[in-house]
Amino acid sequence: MASLSYDLTLAGLSVGSAAALTGIGLVVTHRATGVLNFAHGAIAMVCAYLLRQLTVEWGWPLPLAAALTLLVVAPAIGLVLERAVFRPLAVLGGDPAQTLVASIGVFVLLVGGAALIWGQGARADAPTLLSADPWGQLAVAVALALAVGAVTRFTRFGGQLRAVVDDRRLAVLAGIDADRLAAAGWAFGSFTAGLTGVLLAPYVRLDPYGLPLLVMEVVAVAVAARMRNLPVAVVVALAVGVAQSQLTRLHPSGWGEPLLQAVGANLFVVALLVAALVLPGVGTGDALPRTATARVPTPAGAWIVAVVLFLLPLGLAGPDLTTSVQVPALGVILLSLVVVTGRGGQISLGQAAYAGLGALFTALLVNGRFPGLPELPALAALAVAVLLVAPLGLLTGWPAISRHGLALALATFAVGVGVSRFVFAQPYATSGLTLGRPAGLTGDRAYYLIELALLGGSLLLVAALRRGRTGRALAAMRDHEAGAAAAGVAVRSLKLTAFVVGAALAALGGGMLGMGLRAFDPAAYDPVRGLLWFAAVVVLGADSLLGALLAAALLVGLDAGTRGGVAAAVIGVLAILVGRFPGGPYEALRAATRGLRRRPRLTPLGARVRTALASGAAPAAASAAAPTPTASSAPAPAHGAGRPEPRAPSSAPPAPVPLDEQGADPAPSGTAARGGTPSAPARPPGGSGARRRRGGGEHVLAAHHLWLTYGHYTALRDVSLVVAPGRVAAVVGPNGAGKSSLFHCLAGTVRPDRGRVTFGDRDLTRLPAHARTRAGVARTFQQLAVFPTLTVADNVRVGAEQGRVRDAAALDRALRLFDLRAVRDRPAAGLPTGTLRRVELARALAGDPHVLLLDEPAAGLDTAEVTALATVLRALAADGTALLVVEHDLDLVAGLADTVHVLTAGRVTASGPAGRVLRDTRPGSGVR
Numbered sequence: 001m002a003s004l005s006y007d008l009t010l011a012g013l014s015v016g017s018a019a020a021l022t023g024i025g026l027v028v029t030h031r032a033t034g035v036l037n038f039a040h041g042a043i044a045m046v047c048a049y050l051l052r053q054l055t056v057e058w059g060w061p062l063p064l065a066a067a068l069t070l071l072v073v074a075p076a077i078g079l080v081l082e083r084a085v086f087r088p089l090a091v092l093g094g095d096p097a098q099t100l101v102a103s104i105g106v107f108v109l110l111v112g113g114a115a116l117i118w119g120q121g122a123r124a125d126a127p128t129l130l131s132a133d134p135w136g137q138l139a140v141a142v143a144l145a146l147a148v149g150a151v152t153r154f155t156r157f158g159g160q161l162r163a164v165v166d167d168r169r170l171a172v173l174a175g176i177d178a179d180r181l182a183a184a185g186w187a188f189g190s191f192t193a194g195l196t197g198v199l200l201a202p203y204v205r206l207d208p209y210g211l212p213l214l215v216m217e218v219v220a221v222a223v224a225a226r227m228r229n230l231p232v233a234v235v236v237a238l239a240v241g242v243a244q245s246q247l248t249r250l251h252p253s254g255w256g257e258p259l260l261q262a263v264g265a266n267l268f269v270v271a272l273l274v275a276a277l278v279l280p281g282v283g284t285g286d287a288l289p290r291t292a293t294a295r296v297p298t299p300a301g302a303w304i305v306a307v308v309l310f311l312l313p314l315g316l317a318g319p320d321l322t323t324s325v326q327v328p329a330l331g332v333i334l335l336s337l338v339v340v341t342g343r344g345g346q347i348s349l350g351q352a353a354y355a356g357l358g359a360l361f362t363a364l365l366v367n368g369r370f371p372g373l374p375e376l377p378a379l380a381a382l383a384v385a386v387l388l389v390a391p392l393g394l395l396t397g398w399p400a401i402s403r404h405g406l407a408l409a410l411a412t413f414a415v416g417v418g419v420s421r422f423v424f425a426q427p428y429a430t431s432g433l434t435l436g437r438p439a440g441l442t443g444d445r446a447y448y449l450i451e452l453a454l455l456g457g458s459l460l461l462v463a464a465l466r467r468g469r470t471g472r473a474l475a476a477m478r479d480h481e482a483g484a485a486a487a488g489v490a491v492r493s494l495k496l497t498a499f500v501v502g503a504a505l506a507a508l509g510g511g512m513l514g515m516g517l518r519a520f521d522p523a524a525y526d527p528v529r530g531l532l533w534f535a536a537v538v539v540l541g542a543d544s545l546l547g548a549l550l551a552a553a554l555l556v557g558l559d560a561g562t563r564g565g566v567a568a569a570v571i572g573v574l575a576i577l578v579g580r581f582p583g584g585p586y587e588a589l590r591a592a593t594r595g596l597r598r599r600p601r602l603t604p605l606g607a608r609v610r611t612a613l614a615s616g617a618a619p620a621a622a623s624a625a626a627p628t629p630t631a632s633s634a635p636a637p638a639h640g641a642g643r644p645e646p647r648a649p650s651s652a653p654p655a656p657v658p659l660d661e662q663g664a665d666p667a668p669s670g671t672a673a674r675g676g677t678p679s680a681p682a683r684p685p686g687g688s689g690a691r692r693r694r695g696g697g698e699h700v701l702a703a704h705h706l707w708l709t710y711g712h713y714t715a716l717r718d719v720s721l722v723v724a725p726g727r728v729a730a731v732v733g734p735n736g737a738g739k740s741s742l743f744h745c746l747a748g749t750v751r752p753d754r755g756r757v758t759f760g761d762r763d764l765t766r767l768p769a770h771a772r773t774r775a776g777v778a779r780t781f782q783q784l785a786v787f788p789t790l791t792v793a794d795n796v797r798v799g800a801e802q803g804r805v806r807d808a809a810a811l812d813r814a815l816r817l818f819d820l821r822a823v824r825d826r827p828a829a830g831l832p833t834g835t836l837r838r839v840e841l842a843r844a845l846a847g848d849p850h851v852l853l854l855d856e857p858a859a860g861l862d863t864a865e866v867t868a869l870a871t872v873l874r875a876l877a878a879d880g881t882a883l884l885v886v887e888h889d890l891d892l893v894a895g896l897a898d899t900v901h902v903l904t905a906g907r908v909t910a911s912g913p914a915g916r917v918l919r920d921t922r923p924g925s926g927v928r
């Protein structure tokens with residue numbers, strides 16, 4: 001027994017050493033470049049194939065072949081990847097999502113290339129570089145870890161590496177050549193990948209799909225090491241390797257045996273699931289590269305062409321028709337990615353799992369083997385399978401609530417691999433399963449017609465989803481999650497909905513694919529396919545129905561018409577290239593045609609609102625009546641991305657008013673009280689002239705004794721304040737005083753440690769941000785939080801649809817009030833900052849809030865715009881809205897606020913009428 005245990009330990013150490021090598025490579029590459037290299041396993045596979053080619057096919061001596069493979073080719077692959085793929089992306093800004101898609105592209109390209117060159121079958125004759133006895137491999141892994149540790153700690157190179165890891169920008173400013181370090185990191189990472197591949201190949205199946213996946217399963221080791229700590233990576237790798245090996249000694253009886261066998265054979269997958277789903281996420285960043293979700297201009301007639309192309313196979317026969325049967329099924333699967341990834345902005349590398357489950361459940365139901373359910377006819381089985389798989393979408397939907405970018409990619413990949421290994425690869429679940437087509441429709445042509453109907457239905461469903469309220473909310477969430485929540489979108493449940501709908505569609509497509517193949521084939525739903533599908537949808541326009549159809553046709557057509565692997569190689573190249581065009585290929589196309597369209601000329605908001613108020617007319621009416629351009633208008637603004645609008649001369653600055661006059665005014669706010677044109681009555685934003693909402697106590701927002709700490713630092717100490725209807729309260733204070741922290745507590749993005757936030761007699765303290773918006777407390781952001789891919793009108797519409805009340809007229813009212821009608825159909829991306837601030841305000845107001853929280857609303861605005869903003873805010877307050885402004889611009893505060901609260905080091909040190917507080921506070925207060 002002891003000797004068995006010893007032998008198993010040795011075997012475990014052998015596996016663990018290979019895993020440790022992978023962990024070392026992934027950690028080093030990540031530390032040097034910030035990239036989690038999804039292609040690591042594919043590089044391992046290519047090197048293993050190359051060594052086999054040199055020795056087995058061409059008869060080279062093993063040492064020479066190994067030296068060439070490991071010391072020349074493997075590092076060269078890394079250098080080429082760094083130079084050709086990842087450095088250009090870093091130059092363009094190093095968007096983590098972009099590099100993720102590119103590394104998946106490299107993975108898919110290498111897998112496809114290997115399948116093309118060496119075929120798709122497994123090879124069992126890979127040469128053995130080191131004997132099965134683990135000591136050699138263990139020595140190599142430990143020596144490499146020690147060497148890397150020594151280099152990092154004791155050499156100048158290592159010091160530079162640490163500097164780059166700490167802060168790449170500062171390191172570059174200090175003269176460090178970050179590119180050289182990145183190149184070294186890539187070369188070393190590829191070398192370890194190659195080493196892993198050639199060491200593993202003789203003991204596992206060497207095939208283009210299997211080996212890369214096997215290597216990537218051990219990514220858990222690097223995640224457990226937080227992508228930094230080499231000793232942890234090595235120890236975890238060895239421990240999991242040995243534990244996996246020892247598990248084979250246990251033989252429980254009954255149902256536990258197959259389960260234990262599955263766990264024993266896949267302990268690294270279990271570790272991956274734990275690392276990706278339980279440990280805090282590594283790396284965040286954007287949901288998806290902007291290029292992936294750029295609005296795709298659909299060429300006229302494209303749909304007609306698509307319909308004709310999809311009808312063409314009806315005229316085919318034989319193998320061509322049999323192959324074509326796969327296209328609609330794959331199209332439905334890819335539509336699931338349009339919902340989850342393209343529209344919802346959630347990276348999902350695990351859709352293959354849902355497709356496979358759809359096929360598996362359909363097969364089990366058709367064969368009467370699904371526990372507790374009767375045998376069903378094919379189409380009924382498919383429908384029930386879709387219903388059963390849909391809730392399983394929560395497997396990836398739940399992690400998505402708190403994960404973004406790389407962390408979400410890993411979590412969804414882990415679920416995909418887990419389902420593949422623990423369900424699809426288990427004989428007890430899948431052995432002997434056939435999957436017939438619906439009775440009477442077994443011929444390819446008849447079945448293809450059924451598929452077309454299902455595809456058509458799915459297209460209509462997704463189109464309706466995208467066009468409607470949910471589709472806009474999904475796009476808003478994709479573009480700016482916090483902004484969406486502030487507009488009232490219930491982000492958590494929306495993410496779950498997206499994954500559930502995605503799982504249902506994938507299951508439908510998977511079931512259709514299974515019926516098309518007339519069997520449940522686990523290989524058709526391999527996790528590598530999940531990566532390929534994801535890359536295909538992203539490169540062909542993630543948020544495009546036609547893109548999904550095109551991707552399906554391309555994937556099936558290329559692989560059928562040519563040698564297997566071409567489709568993967570083509571998609572891989574496209575995925576690598578997709579990040580190379582700033583703004584994406586579609587954006588480039590739009591930019592090229594932009595000059596052809598007439599630019600609407602904008603009239604500064606200030607001029608219109610001032611005219612409106614001076615004449616006593618509602619701004620809306622004035623806006624409609626004002627000639628364009630007005631006498632005071634600036635020339636048509638330049639439309640550079642995010643640039644402030646050119647400064648326009650302020651035609652009628654409000655007369656300065658003595659501060660003590662303001663402070664002495666206890667009355668509800670109104671223009672006259674604060675130095676606006678005394679004769680100008682403020683009008684409600686809706687332009688109705690009669691919609692006054694003078695507040696009652698039920699609309700008072702109050703903070704009661706708020707305390708907030710970050711670790712050991714106390715940011716808020718016993719802060720209380722009241723924001724009353726019809727009044728403007730301002731919070732001022734020096735940098736770091738706690739203004740933003742207070743704002744976050746009121747808006748619901750941070751929960752205070754102690755104290756309460758109430759709205760009337762309702763306690764909001766535990767309410768999330770979107771629920772506060774729906775309760776009537778809306779906010780804007782210091783950093784713009786608009787939705788760039790949506791039009792201006794849709795940005796505002798999201799607020800109108802999700803806010804406190806749903807009012808069909810609110811959209812037009814808000815657009816009119818903020819003078820946005822001329823740009824209503826323009827995408828927000830590329831509009832000037834001043835316009836976007838108005839868009840954000842319009843969005844907040846479209847939900848008809850009682851309270852408006854404004855975080856530095858004047859940031860990025862020119863003088864005229866600030867004046868105009870103040871005028872609008874006064875009008876809102878006069879209409880009964882309660883306003884709270886956190887603002888650095890004390891002139892704006894002086895001209896706007898009724899009450900000022902001064903925060904100093906987390907405490908309210910002064911509070912009262914604006915005039916008095918500002919007069920007492922200003923000189924040498926440090927507030928500015």
Ligand SMILES: Nc1ncnc2c1ncn2[C@@H]1O[C@H](COP(=O)(O)OP(=O)(O)OP(=O)(O)O)[C@@H](O)[C@H]1O
Binds near residue numbers: 710734736
């Ligand atoms: N997430 C956080 N973790 C740790 N400390 C934080 C965090 N957020 C803020 N702080 C600290 O809390 C204090 C208050 O920060 P806060 O951003 O609320 O101040 P502020 O008045 O808004 O400053 P500014 O005017 O510069 O925006 C600061 O010392 C800040 O460094």
